[in-house]
Amino acid sequence: xxxxxxxxxxxxxxxxxxxxxxxxxxxxxxxxxxxxxxxxxxxxxxxxxxxxxxxxxxxxxxxxxxxxxxxxxxxxxxxxxxxxxxxxxxxxxxxxxxxxxxxxxxxxxxxx
Amino acid sequence: xxxxxxxxxxxxxxxxxxxxxxxxxxxxxxxxxxxxxxxxxxxxxxxxxxxxxxxxxxxxxxxxxxxxxxxxxxxxxxxxxxxxxxxxxxxxxxxxxxxxxxxxxxxxxxxxxx
Numbered sequence: 733x734x735x736x737x738x739x740x741x742x743x744x745x746x747x748x749x750x751x752x753x754x755x756x757x758x759x760x761x762x763x764x765x766x767x768x769x770x771x772x773x774x775x776x777x778x779x780x781x782x783x784x785x786x787x788x789x790x791x792x793x794x795x796x797x798x799x800x801x802x803x804x805x806x807x808x809x810x811x812x813x814x815x816x817x818x819x820x821x822x823x824x825x826x827x828x829x830x831x832x833x834x835x836x837x838x839x840x841x842x843x844x
Numbered sequence: 845x846x847x848x849x850x851x852x853x854x855x856x857x858x859x860x861x862x863x864x865x866x867x868x869x870x871x872x873x874x875x876x877x878x879x880x881x882x883x884x885x886x887x888x889x890x891x892x893x894x895x896x897x898x899x900x901x902x903x904x905x906x907x908x909x910x911x912x913x914x915x916x917x918x919x920x921x922x923x924x925x926x927x928x929x930x931x932x933x934x935x936x937x938x939x940x941x942x943x944x945x946x947x948x949x950x951x952x953x954x955x956x957x958x
Contacts, residue, residue: 735887765945774848775933777945788943822888830875830937830944835888 734758736825736836744842745813753808753839757825763787764806765833766798767822775822781806782829813843846870848936850949857924858957864920865952867934871915875939878946879908879919882931891919891932924956 737756745751757764766778777790781800792798795813800806810817820840824833849868857863869877876895880888892901897912905922921928931953935946 763944767946767948774948774950775946777947780943780945782943788945790945824946826944830942832890832893833878833944833946834890835880837885837887 738836755823761825763826769820848949854953869936876937878935880933
């Protein structure tokens with residue numbers, strides 16, 4: 733069965749650079765969630781989309797933006813990267829808000 | 845602030861032992877409680893979604909119970925096997941104007957020795 737795809741799997745950036753993370757949900761899933769897991773921390777909710785509209789926002793820095801496109805894939809754009817942005821970024825998709833969430837393998841971002 | 849607590853943080857057991865972990869969550873405004881199994885370098889895998897007080901769910905040797913009135917859920921593994929070694933995450937979904945975002949606990953890391 734098709735799963736959630738995230739790319740890239742690993743990313744190394746310098747401070748103040750920009751990064752774009754991509755998430756391709758399971759086919760026919762219209763809801764996407766982004767989570768950030770810092771070293772030794774719980775995964776934290778960043779932002780979610782339903783039917784290409786932002787549905788909820790968590791503790792996402794103003795330097796980050798995200799959107800969901802017409803094909804339901806989502807991109808998380810991160811600018812002016814800081815050392816503290818180094819984390820594992822998960823994307824999850826669901827067939828509806830409040831439904832079961834299926835996770836991708838994550839993108840590990842390292843900021844040097 | 846909504847807090848989800850899991851205990852213990854880590855657990856080492858011998859193959860064949862049965863074990864259980866606890867997830868504590870706010871008892872008010874409950875919508876659902878998710879359990880995930882997460883192996884290193886893989887995607888978190890959904891085990892159970894629990895919504896009703898008194899729910900008991902089972903998948904093979906793994907089962908879970910839910911008490912929404914007192915705000916806890918137990919995950920049980922019967923006859924642990926080395927392939928059960930993973931981090932087990934619970935995640936709470938509250939029911940007040942929610943869009944489904946998960947509030948995670950810190951996880952319980954299980955190591956099963958052959």
